[in-house]
Amino acid sequence: MVSSVVENRLRQITLDSPVCAVDLFCGAGGLTHGLMQAGIRVDAGLDIDRQAEFAYSQNNPGALFLDWDVGRINPTSIENLFGECEYRLLAGCAPCQPFSKLTNGLREHQSWDLLNQFGRIVKNIKPELVTMENVPELANRGHEVFSRFVRTLERLKYWIDWRVVNCDHYGVPQSRKRLVLLASRLGEISIPDGRYKTPSKRRTVRQTISGLPPLKSGEQHPSDSLHVASQLSEMNLRRIQATPHDGGCHRDWPDELVLECHRKESGKGYHSIYGRMWWDKPAPTMTTLCTGIGNGRFGHPEQDRSISLREAALIQSFPRGYDFWPQEEVLNRGAVSRMIGNAVPPKLAKAIGDAIIDHVMTV
Ligand SMILES: C[S@@+](CC[C@H](N)C(=O)[O-])C[C@H]1O[C@@H](n2cnc3c(N)ncnc32)[C@H](O)[C@@H]1O
Numbered sequence: 001m002v003s004s005v006v007e008n009r010l011r012q013i014t015l016d017s018p019v020c021a022v023d024l025f026c027g028a029g030g031l032t033h034g035l036m037q038a039g040i041r042v043d044a045g046l047d048i049d050r051q052a053e054f055a056y057s058q059n060n061p062g063a064l065f066l067d068w069d070v071g072r073i074n075p076t077s078i079e080n081l082f083g084e085c086e087y088r089l090l091a092g093c094a095p096c097q098p099f100s101k102l103t104n105g106l107r108e109h110q111s112w113d114l115l116n117q118f119g120r121i122v123k124n125i126k127p128e129l130v131t132m133e134n135v136p137e138l139a140n141r142g143h144e145v146f147s148r149f150v151r152t153l154e155r156l157k158y159w160i161d162w163r164v165v166n167c168d169h170y171g172v173p174q175s176r177k178r179l180v181l182l183a184s185r186l187g188e189i190s191i192p193d194g195r196y197k198t199p200s201k202r203r204t205v206r207q208t209i210s211g212l213p214p215l216k217s218g219e220q221h222p223s224d225s226l227h228v229a230s231q232l233s234e235m236n237l238r239r240i241q242a243t244p245h246d247g248g249c250h251r252d253w254p255d256e257l258v259l260e261c262h263r264k265e266s267g268k269g270y271h272s273i274y275g276r277m278w279w280d281k282p283a284p285t286m287t288t289l290c291t292g293i294g295n296g297r298f299g300h301p302e303q304d305r306s307i308s309l310r311e312a313a314l315i316q317s318f319p320r321g322y323d324f325w326p327q328e329e330v331l332n333r334g335a336v337s338r339m340i341g342n343a344v345p346p347k348l349a350k351a352i353g354d355a356i357i358d359h360v361m362t363v
Helices: 004-015 030-037 050-059 075-079 110-125 144-155 205-209 234-241 265-270 309-315 333-342 346-362
Strands: 019-024 041-046 064-066 087-092 129-134 159-166 177-184 224-228
Touching: 004 041, 019 030, 019 346, 030 041, 030 087, 030 346, 050 064, 050 333, 075 110, 087 110, 110 129, 110 144, 129 144, 129 346, 144 159, 144 177, 177 346, 205 309, 224 309, 309 333
Parallel strands: 019 041, 019 087, 041 064, 087 129
Antiparallel strands: 129 177, 159 177
């Protein structure tokens, strides 16, 4: 659990905040946690995934987890969640899958409408501040649903700034592009440039995970159940052993280990799978399947295994002690991996929160 000193500090700072927030689609709380670190008081988070409740509540003191469906909720119920404060912030990161490259933005996806629902809630309660995060494809391909969201805000006379940012510019040790939108009814607002924009300043895999105890494939650390590496099959163990340390990939494998997809000309898109991360670069984008070497460049830079759940959480910039699963229960690795991969990196969220606090202090 995030230490009680940190917990008390977070609670103290956010109690007097001029901004209070409700986080739609809150998951394990990446966005909430970063906003709280910036000094914003988050009153509640909504998510239909009850498996996220433990992580959300355990690490974000004062924020109430509600398993409400954003698609069906009456806006007045959301309005009632805001406590006393000067400015209300409605924050949210609707499920990204319907807009991501993998699903090619298929329109029939049932989550497609959730951004429209976010817009509906904004229209009804008109919070002073709004922030939204999502995959870049939502804006890059000119999705109607994003244009409609922006038009709704424009009609309500919000000042708006949105752009695609790379999380590694904000201190996240990961190359992850995300669409960020900030909107305010108080005056002009803008998304800040990251303080880590210069390539030499970017946080690296080495700075983030090199201090963790070594693990073998399939091993779990006795004092941190999240520091656990997936069990590799015999063949996959041979593959990672044959992969050069520090950024190596399948190109050095002997012929008998080579996969069919790597042999084909059409398999170029699979180039990074089974690869190792580089020590001195940011990691690739953490996904919901980022602890399997067959799903991307998720091999440890030098140990013969995939990254552990704890390493993935650190690469997403969650604090070291962020708790995702109750100690007394058997760890559901799939659920935790999904929460980690889906999260807004807390350091990106903190930068958004800092911009909001600066904005309300100067308008
Ligand atoms: C991209 S994740 C959000 C991650 C979160 N903001 C964080 O930073 O950790 C999207 C979340 O939306 C939730 N979700 C999907 N449909 C929903 C609905 N109808 N109402 C509320 N939450 C929903 C999913 O369970 C998932 O946790």
